Amino acid sequence: MGTTGRRVGRPRAAQRPDSGLAVRDELLGAAAELFTTLGYAATTTRAVAERAGLRQATMYHYFGGKEDLLADLLESTVTPSLALARGLLADEERSPETRLWHLCRSDVELLCGGPHNLGGLYLLPEVRAERFAGFHRVRADLKDAYGRLLAATGPGSLLDKGELAVRTDLVFGLIEGVILVHRSDPDRPVEAFAAATADAALRIVGVTEAGA
Template sequence: MGTTTGRRVGRPRAVQRPESGLPAREELLAAAAELFTSRGYAATSTRAVAERAGMRQATMYHYFDGKEDLLAALLESTVTPSLVLARGLLADGRSLPAEARLWQLCRSDVELLCGGPHNLGSLYLLPETRAERFAGFSRMRGELKEAYGRLLAATESGGLLDGGELALRNDLVFGLIEGVILIHRSDPDRPVPAFASATADAALRVAGVREEDLPAVREAAGPLRRPAPGPARP
C-alpha cells in the first residue's frame, strides 16, 4: 500500500487567468473563450470557467445561467460588430459603390473572426448551437447573411443575376467568409490583415467582380472600419 500525505487527491484546479482589470462578466467570457477553444465546450465545466476567471462558481451564476449562456454570448460577439457595420454600409449607399461596401464587409468580418486571441469562429461548428437557446444568434447571423445578399445584389454584376443565381452567389460568398475559421485554425500564424484582404478579393470574384476591377474596389473601400460592438438583438 502506498503512503498517504494527508492531501485529498482530485481533479486539478484550473489555472487562474493573469490579472486583467476586466469587469467580472467580461473576465468570465474571456475565460470561457479560452477554455471552450482549447479544451472543448463539452469538456469544460462552469466550475473550470469560474476558477479560470478567478472567482467562485456561485459568483459566476450572478452573471450567467450556465454554459449555454456563456456560449451564446460568445457566439453573438462574433456577429454583432459585423452586423453593426453591415447596417451602416447598407444605409450609406451614396458615398461608396456597392462593390467597395461588400469588400469592406468581407474584410472586416474575416478580421473579426480571425483577429482575436481565440478562434471563436470555431464554436460555430458545435452541434449544441442548434438548440433553441441559440435562436438569437441564429437570427443575427441570418440578418448578416441577408445584408451580404443586399450588397451583392446592388453590385453591377449582381444586378444581372436572377433570383436563384443571386441566392447561390450569396450562399457561396457567405460560406467563404465563415469558412475562414477552418483555414485560420490550420494556420493560426498567418497574418490576419493580409488574409482578410485576400479573402475579400476571393469573395468579390465569386460575386462576379472582374479581376481587373479589384484594385479600384480596394482603393475605394479605403481603411478598415472597426465599429464598436452594438447591443445584441433580443
Template sequence: MGTNDGRGGRRVGRPRAAQRPDSGLEPRAELLAAAAELFTTRGYAATTTRAVAERAGMRQASMYHYVSGKEELLADLLESTVTPSLTYARALLAEDGRAAEERLWELCRTDVELLCDGPHNLGGLYLLPEVRAERFAGFHAVRAELKDAYRQLIAATAVGGGLAKGELDLRTDLVFGLIEGVILVHRSDPERPVSDFARATADAALRITGA
C-alpha cells in the first residue's frame, strides 16, 4: 500500500513488472514460463531473479520455495527442449516394423516440430556461454543421448550400414546440427507453418545421410 506524501496525495512505490495473465499453472511451472519469456527476450544475463518472480506474479523470496535460482530455471528449460524428442527417439529405436529411413525421417520431423512449436526460441539458449558450466551436465547428457539415437538410426539405414565410423560421425553431426539450427531459420520466417519446416528439414536430413 502506498504512503501519504504529506501533501494530501499518495506516494506510489516503484512499479512492478507486468505480471503474466493468470494461466492456472502451478507456481514452478509459472516461474519456468516467465523465465522462458524473459531469457529469450531480455537475455539470460540481463534477467534478474526478481524480474522472473514478478513476471510470474510472486515475490522474489517466494520464488526460492520452488527453485534455487536462475541456473536451475535455465537447466530445466534446456532439458525440456530435448526430453520429449529423446522419449520419442527411444520408442523409434525399439520399433522393428518400419525401415530405419522412415523412423529417422519421423524423428527429424518430430524433433523440429517440438523445437519450433513453443512460444519462445529456447533453442537459442543453447549458445549461452553459461551452458558450458558443470551445472548443466544433465542437459548435455540427455542431448548426447538424443544425438546417439540419431547416430543409431543413421547407421541402421541401408547406406549408413556401410559407412566408416568417421563418416558416420560426420553425417550424424551434420544432421543433428541441421535439426537444432532450423529454429534460427524459423525465427526469421515465423509466419511459415512449423509443419512445413519440419517436413522439409526431415527430407534434407535424409539427403545428407545418403538415404
C-alpha cells in the first residue's frame, strides 16, 4: 500500500534520521504507534505528522484524516492473510488440515508479531462506521476462506451448513481473540503462541493433528 519514494515539495517539520521508508509508510507507522499507545481518540493528525517528523500539511497530502490512517492500518492486518488463504485454497498438494493449520498460525503471527498491537484497533467503536466498509469486506472474505478450508477437512466435510458456520465462527473468533491475549502479555514468544493457537483451532474443527 506504500509508495516507493517521497513526493517533492513537502518539507519535514524537523530533522529525523531517514528511515528509508516512503512518506506514506512513515505516517502509517507513526499513526500505529500513537493509536496503540495514546489511543485513537486522543491522537491528533498534528501529533501523527510530528511523530513522523513531517508537517501536518504533508500528512493531508497523503491522507484525508485519522479515519483514512486507521482504515489503512486495519486493512494491513487482514490483506496478507487473505492473500495467503487464497493461495492455500488453490494448493492441492497438502492436506486441508495442514493448510488450515498454516493459515491459523500465520494469521496469529501477523496479528501479534508487529511492533504495535494493531489488532486491538478492531475493538474501536469508530470501526463500525461506513468508512471502514473496505476493511469489513476483506475481513469477511478472509472468514469465508477459513470456512472453505474448514469444510474441506475430514471432520468439516461431515458437518451440515449450520454446524459448519458455527465451527467457522469459533475458529475465526479464536484467531482474532489472540488480540486480547497478546495484549495481556506482549512479551510471550509469538511463534510458539501462534502454533499453540493453530493446534487449538484444529481441535475445534475435530482434527487431532494437521497431517501432511
